[in-house]
Amino acid sequence: MSLTMLPPSRVGVPATPAPRDRFVDILRVFGMxxxxxQHWTMPVLxxxxxxxxxxxxxxGVPLITWISQVMPLVFFAGGAANAISWRSAARKGQAPGLWLARRLRRLxxxxxxxxxxxxxxxxxxxxxxxxxxxxxxxxRTVGQLLWFLAVYLLAVVATPYLTRLPTxxxxxxxxxxxxxxxxxxxxxxxxxxxxxVLxxxxxxxxVGFLYAEGRLEWLAGRRALALAVAGFGMVTGLVAVGPYPASMIGMPGAVSNMAPPSACMLALxxxxxxxxxxxxxxxxxFGRRPWTDTLLTVLAPRMMTLYLWHMTALITVAGIALLGFGVESPEVGSLSWWTRMPLWLAALTVVLLALVGLFGRMEEPPGTASAxxxxxxxxxxxxxxxxxMITGFAVGVVPPLxxxxLIAGLLLLSRTGARRSGGPDPHGRGVTGPARAGQA
Incomplete structure (x- = not known):
């Protein structure tokens, strides 16, 4: 079953979605x-x-990455959220420039x-x-995480234009x-x-646009199962024939399916x-349960902070363990590795929650956006x-420059005068509110 075998595109007929889609929220939060x-359990130091x-x-267990490598689902959920947000802004008469400025400031x-x-x-x-x-x-490792933001920026910029074209x-x-x-x-x-990358x-x-338009409603039950079998079957065939590796994440010294991404990622x-x-x-x-709804409400607006700071948490805990106490990674899969893993993850979680508590409040940009x-x-x-992304924050002239x-670019997107630029919400509310499906 092919993703291109879809009903004819309803170009120019924007959907009128619900203000919040729990399914997209769950995909985004679960994905991040x-x-x-995955990043916390991978390192052997x-x-x-x-x-x-x-x-x-x-x-040694590349098949796990067929499930744990969820960046495709993250971009899918992002596409749905961007399409919902842009159509909502367009219905209010908001210019593409102002919408882009607001989205990029939040990013x-x-x-x-x-x-x-x-x-x-x-x-x-x-x-x-x-x-x-x-x-x-x-x-350098901390800076490498910014690849996602750089690529997602391209996706955001393309959204007002690609939504006008027949998917x-x-x-x-x-x-x-x-x-x-x-x-x-x-x-x-x-x-x-x-x-x-493009x-x-x-x-x-x-494909996220299709979901936002309600054009994936047919993909349920046996059809969804058939697509899953076909997709993973295609991955199996591509890996068996080559030159694609079995791992969906990069491995040292091997061809990578992720950096740069290969067509195998589409099958995945x-x-x-x-x-x-x-x-x-x-x-x-599951998303309609009160405690789940509360959890999504708390986590969804802090996903970017969680993503950006999780490697800092890893470096903090690993640095104290390695340099402070001389504790190195045990042999992968050994009894010691399994018994230490809960303590390792608990320590990382505590540090990350502290960082999110400290810096999460800074995720919402101050002031107003401008086109x-x-x-x-x-x-x-x-x-x-x-x-x-290339240099990280290593010693040198490039990172501070x-x-x-970056600061200058954000200032250009943050000048006063949002009301004159055609935005119906000069105070930055509405589509720039909490990072939910259709708002993130």
Whole structure:
């Protein structure tokens, strides 16, 4: 069953969705939490002679990543949320520039506290006697998380324009582009693979538009199960034939399905989407429980803070364990590894909750958005996030320069005058409220 075999597109007929979709909320929150847990359980750390070496605990069990690699579902849920939010803004007469400015401010603003902490931190730690190499590894690792924001920025910018196009044509074109890029990549031109950052993630994001339009209602029960079987079956075939590796996350020294993303991720997404839609009725009922609703209400607006700071929690706990007490990672799968894991996760959770409590309040940007200079501001924010993704917050001139560019870009998106730019809500409420489905 193909995702491109869909009912004809109802271009120009915006949906009128409910103000909140619990299914999308659950996918977003569950996806980010699973990303955090996966990152926390992967590292195998060994410290000797002032140098830190890292391994991956999932290297021996790649099939787990077919479920734990949920970035496709995160982009799908993001596509649904962006489509709902944009259509709501368009019905109110809001200009695309103002909508983009508000979305990008919410996306990039939480990076500033992270930058303000991590720009001086390598210098401080080194001055206090911490070994330079582990500090550099930590500073680069924190910055690598920003790949998601840089790519998601492209998806947000594309939303007002892609929602006007017939998804029945756009989606096959994006999927075909991903396949062509893989052919070129695996023919020897490896750098061409990075074009799939656009093709793969925009394709997944585009399927979220279909959900927002109510055009995935047919995907339930046996049809959803059939899609799940077909998707995971296709992944199995691609891995068996090659050159795609079995792991859906990057492994040291191996071809990666994630960096850059390969067309295999589209097959994985089909399988995961089938499972998600199969479970949708149960997840909807689960989301209506009072305690679940409360949990989603608390967590959903803090997902970006949770994501940005979870590696800082890992570095804090691992640094104390390794450098302070000399406790290294036990052999993966051993009794010691399993018995330590609950304590490890508990310690990381405590530190992360403290960081979220401290910095979560900064996730909502102050002031009002403006459509003035939105193109220049978007380019500056995108360039800054990309630079920080590449260099991290390691010692050097690029991280502080990129942070200054990020601040300048946000200022260009934050000038006063939102009322004159056509926005019906000059105080930044409505679509810039809590990060829920249709609002995030």
């Amino acid at each position: 939490v699973l990303v955090v847990v 060994v410290y000797a002679d002032g140098r830190l070496t890292t391994g991956n605990a999932l290297a 990039a603003w939480p990076v500033l506290p992270l930058a303000f902490v991590w720009l001086p931190l390598p210098y401080v730690l080194t001055a206090l006697g911490a070994p330079a190499q582990p500090v550099a590894v930590a500073a 029945g044509r756009v989606l096959p074109a994006l999927a075909a582009g991903a396949v062509v890029v893989d052919v070129v990549r695996f023919s020897g031109l490896e750098q061409a693979g990075y074009l799939n 093709f793969v993630w925009l394709a997944v994001h585009q 997404f089909a399988g995961q989407l089938g499972l998600a839609m199969l479970l949708r009725p149960a997840l909807d009922r 003035r200079m939105v193109v220049v501001g978007t380019l500056m924010v995108g360039a800054a996030l990309t630079a920080l 990129a942070t200054c560019v």
